[in-house]
Amino acid sequence: MRPEKTIYESAIERGVSRRDFLKVCTALAATLGLDYSQSGKVVQAMETNKRIPVIWLQLMDCTGCSESFIRSSHPRTENVLFDMISLEYHELLSAAAGHQIEENRERIMEQYKGEYILVVEGNVTDDEFLTVAGHSALESLKETAKHAKAVLAYGSCSAFGGLAAAKPNPTNAKAVSDVVRGVPIINVPGCPPIAEVMTGVIAHVITFGRLPELDRQGRPKAFYKLRIHDKCNRRAYFDAGLFVESFDDEGAKVGYCLYKVGCAGPTTYNACAEMRWNGGVSYPIQSGNPCIGCSEKNFWDEGPFFTRRAKIPGTQTTINPEKVGLYATGATAAGIAGHAALTAMKKKKDEKANSEKNSSQEG
Amino acid sequence: MAVPVNEKRNVSQSEDQLEKVYVWQLPVRIFHWIAAFSILILIITGLYIATPFFSPTVHTDATSNEMGWVRNVHIFTAFIFTLNFIFRIYWFFAGNQYSRSKPFTKEFWLGTLETIKYYLLMKNKKKHYIGHNPLAELSYWIFFVIGSIIAIFTGFFLLFEPQPHTWLAAQFAWVPYIFGGDSFGVRSLHNLVTWSFVIFSIVHIYMAFRDDWLSKNGAISSMFTGYKIEKKQEDKDDN
Numbered sequence A: 001m002r003p004e005k006t007i008y009e010s011a012i013e014r015g016v017s018r019r020d021f022l023k024v025c026t027a028l029a030a031t032l033g034l035d036y037s038q039s040g041k042v043v044q045a046m047e048t049n050k051r052i053p054v055i056w057l058q059l060m061d062c063t064g065c066s067e068s069f070i071r072s073s074h075p076r077t078e079n080v081l082f083d084m085i086s087l088e089y090h091e092l093l094s095a096a097a098g099h100q101i102e103e104n105r106e107r108i109m110e111q112y113k114g115e116y117i118l119v120v121e122g123n124v125t126d127d128e129f130l131t132v133a134g135h136s137a138l139e140s141l142k143e144t145a146k147h148a149k150a151v152l153a154y155g156s157c158s159a160f161g162g163l164a165a166a167k168p169n170p171t172n173a174k175a176v177s178d179v180v181r182g183v184p185i186i187n188v189p190g191c192p193p194i195a196e197v198m199t200g201v202i203a204h205v206i207t208f209g210r211l212p213e214l215d216r217q218g219r220p221k222a223f224y225k226l227r228i229h230d231k232c233n234r235r236a237y238f239d240a241g242l243f244v245e246s247f248d249d250e251g252a253k254v255g256y257c258l259y260k261v262g263c264a265g266p267t268t269y270n271a272c273a274e275m276r277w278n279g280g281v282s283y284p285i286q287s288g289n290p291c292i293g294c295s296e297k298n299f300w301d302e303g304p305f306f307t308r309r310a311k312i313p314g315t316q317t318t319i320n321p322e323k324v325g326l327y328a329t330g331a332t333a334a335g336i337a338g339h340a341a342l343t344a345m346k347k348k349k350d351e352k353a354n355s356e357k358n359s360s361q362e363g
Numbered sequence B: 001m002a003v004p005v006n007e008k009r010n011v012s013q014s015e016d017q018l019e020k021v022y023v024w025q026l027p028v029r030i031f032h033w034i035a036a037f038s039i040l041i042l043i044i045t046g047l048y049i050a051t052p053f054f055s056p057t058v059h060t061d062a063t064s065n066e067m068g069w070v071r072n073v074h075i076f077t078a079f080i081f082t083l084n085f086i087f088r089i090y091w092f093f094a095g096n097q098y099s100r101s102k103p104f105t106k107e108f109w110l111g112t113l114e115t116i117k118y119y120l121l122m123k124n125k126k127k128h129y130i131g132h133n134p135l136a137e138l139s140y141w142i143f144f145v146i147g148s149i150i151a152i153f154t155g156f157f158l159l160f161e162p163q164p165h166t167w168l169a170a171q172f173a174w175v176p177y178i179f180g181g182d183s184f185g186v187r188s189l190h191n192l193v194t195w196s197f198v199i200f201s202i203v204h205i206y207m208a209f210r211d212d213w214l215s216k217n218g219a220i221s222s223m224f225t226g227y228k229i230e231k232k233q234e235d236k237d238d239n
């Protein structure tokens, strides 16, 4: 399918009714966080904008992001794939393979210079660790990114380095932003990111022709503005002071807050609590598992996941602050006791020496 | 005002050789006790927020507001603590000589060294200080001043974290870049600083009692009355 047709045209061609098209646009507007009155804008954009060619590189990854992506429900993955974008290169989803698909990548890079979007899934490693179609991954990433309109770094790996970058990072895995310069990069972290967030970011770029508003870590504000903890469905239990103490207790059954079993919700920026997963069915905390903070930088080194920890600033070492604090307090108390005893002994000795001196003076 | 005169005082130091010196002005004393009590409350509530160590007895619905209440106490006390801290900065300049400290002098650091020797019960040339000795001042700089600055800024960042779009949150948006790196780092730092306050308080209280006991100068009561008891003429060595 060539990308010349507008999004509306290709949808109609596929037998989508105008009514359904409008519905999709409205849902999309909601996903993007727009006001209902703004859905006209989305409709207009979809009617006039052409489908955007997308090259999707899989570097050192687990394909989890692609798996998440194909489960999007608002907008539906089919709508995205067939109407909004023209997926020109994807190891998993493209029908073509081998030389054919590699040629296609090069053709798109030339024909749509500065117009195509590059999606990166997985992190970048040193040359010797990953070769795709005879090119080192690093090389093809740099080459493809050079003339892209924008790079979407899907997943914690491409956004921040990810699991492969965990200490001691044997393959020297890096984030996309560490090697790509001069092209706008949108970080969409998560392991994997929420499907609707992935499609939503693409939809935003198509609808408005520009990048969404990003925060300081390069993440779209619309989805990464708040912490899980701020919108968590168990938050009432947190405020009430009702906590799951272990995974098999009564509180776990009732659905108490998972704070004490290591929930990372209070420090994790993501949209899980409001968008949820699999078409809004549930998300980890709702299903009884504490948030592991998978969309945060370095989450892979800041475990363990099921106990509350504090990290020593400037390092990735986590400790149990209360345990360490209590030990330190104990050591301090012991030190004080010892010091007090020595002081008392010394005082006695000095007093004795003094009185002896005095008595010898008097005598 | 009750100035304790210890009967067991060495006979060679007769009463007329001693005098009352006004050391801690009223604002300093008020500051001290507000800080002391707010630190106590902040430590207890803070540790509860970090690791909730008790729960409502009625385990039913989320109808109680225990964590919410503890957090409110913590936040309210934090505001008092912060205002008190700001006031102390003002009094650093406005108060008498004992409310000041000059850490950028050679004398300060030499004095610190001698005081450390003194506390290690070694031979030393520690001078007699009517206010704080330099080691004590150093501990206040590190544990109280720097500790408070960290606690205050990380604390306000955490307080406004759920409202990133507000003006107040914007004022503290820089905090992670200096303290802790990310949200988790800021939180961890805030948690760890709590323990430095715990340890500081214990040592501080011990030192105060020890000083009172050794030099019979009324160090403890001075924080209520403002007066310390000192020998009349300049003294070189109190060890």
Ligand code: SF4
Binding pocket: A228, A229, A230, A232, A233, A234, A235, A236, A238, A256, A257, A258, A259, A263, A264, A265, A266, A285, A291
């Ligand atoms: S389960 Fe986690 S995110 Fe939810 S309220 Fe408890 S600590 Fe916060």
